[in-house]
Amino acid sequence: MSSQIDLALLAEVQQFLYMEARLQDSNLYSEWEALWTDDAIYWVPANGADIDPEEQMSIIYDNRSRIGLRIKQFYTGKRHTQAPASSLGRVVSNIEILDVNGDEVKVASNAMIFECNLRADTVWATRNEFLLRRTEEGFRMARKKVVLVNNEKPLYTLSFLV
Amino acid sequence: MESQSSTPNIADLIQSDRVHGSVYTDEAIFQLELEKIWYKTWVYVGHASEVPNANDFVSKSIGPQPLIMTRGRDGVIRLLLNRCPHRANQVCLQAKGNRGSFTCPYHGWTFSNSGELRGFPFPDGYDTADRSELGLGQVNRVAEYKGFVFGSFADEGPSLEEHLGAGGRDAIDRLVQTSPEGEVEITAGFLQHRAKANWKFIVENETDGYHPQFVHASIFSIAKSGIGDLYSSDSTAVARDLGDGHTENDLRPEFRRIDKPMNWFGTNEARLPDYVEKMKAAYGEEKAREIMIDGTPHVMIFPNLFIAEIQIFVIQPLAVDESIQHVTALQFKGAPDLNRRLRQQTMGSVGPAGFLLADDSEMYERTQRGVKSKMPEWNYLGRGKHRERRDEEGFMVGDATDEVTSRGIWRHYRELMEAE
Ligand code: FES
């Protein structure tokens, strides 16, 4: 495998993930929303990485229309927990291409997110999995799974884009 | 308690329409609450459906204390304390599972899931040790009402039925009949949402009908759920003090006025044909219609069980300014189509990222910080005092947005805190 790394693809994926992180860190909600495909699933499981989201409670388990609702809520200006919005800085790393299948690329990455809000400064650590789909506008997210490493414990409000 | 001087005088801090800010911040009061409330009265722990089979167990808590809720081989549910009688190691570290015994990892003592000490390694090292004295601690009283399991650390006191009172029992009765089989199931797993706030801010908010229009304005305005209207000043819904600290927002007057089955859940009969059919078969046409119009209750069972129409919250105090809300979707036995929607809607609404609860929790934390400011010292809870009245059952009620509920919670709290 190592001899066959597609460096061009890796660079493209890397740029996409960095851009996604930048939009999130900058609270650029609608720009971030535009990164999703119409059949998107945005999933932040609770109580482990491998629960069945159709049967068990997740922190977020959004289809495309619910992602839209989430974004709309920010723009009302009355999403109190994000007014003022969290200040964010995240580092994205460990980017690994897991699989390429036609125009779809499965990617793993880790993120460390520093959040500063009214309550306190909080560090979040996540292991992410993406299904990226190539479109005319570049990559789009068909699926993003965010596994908070401490998702088996009680968590403070997490209302920014993770 | 040794001396009165260090103990705050509760009567001075809780008056008929105001409470002193220190009840949310004073460490001594928190310790007193553990003694007088959490480790004394009935506290909700878990649901029988979480341990359906012999030898099932699940980690639970009463206040800051972790517990193991087990179902023994005999079918009996027990609440064991997670502390080895040898040198206090925690004997169970799993969230849930199935096992007949627990072996302490420290020195290998083994306990049955009914708490008795079964044995210890190298027994010749003990001469006079009485095994019957060396079992796991257990919550003194355990009782169940329609599957809801409560524990009390007091040997004596009111029975669970007395504690729930007519109002609390009626709420649970109303809840379970939403199932065509008359049973609630708690099977969807819990989100644990932590807040830097005193537990009483959370309890009070659960039946505060004044806040939804403001705290939840963002989601009400875009999701068109109709919930907002239930808590407007024109609403015919009532806030009710059920006594013993239990309170509710009774939305039935609005749902009966609207008179559409399943409207309480923002849907209609056509979308849930299987469920509707089963309900009619189970209860008869007329009664089923009544149930499906009235919907599920919105009731806060003091001190920690909030039944919130489609989900339950279990409130756990960790410290004077730290609490956890354990929340999961309600599931109704025999109603898979309804249950799926209940899970989806609950996931959207609650927990750390919920459309609703992230904003409620924001208010909990802001009030916790706000109440540290010295002036004006008191929180004013007089809303609707001039129009509160007794209903037919003798409960005090107010308009949908009135603070008759908070006043009821504090009256009961004061009684508990002043009791011997
Ligand atoms: S502490 Fe449990 S066996 Fe020693």
Ligand SMILES: [Fe+2]
């Ligand atoms: Fe609320």
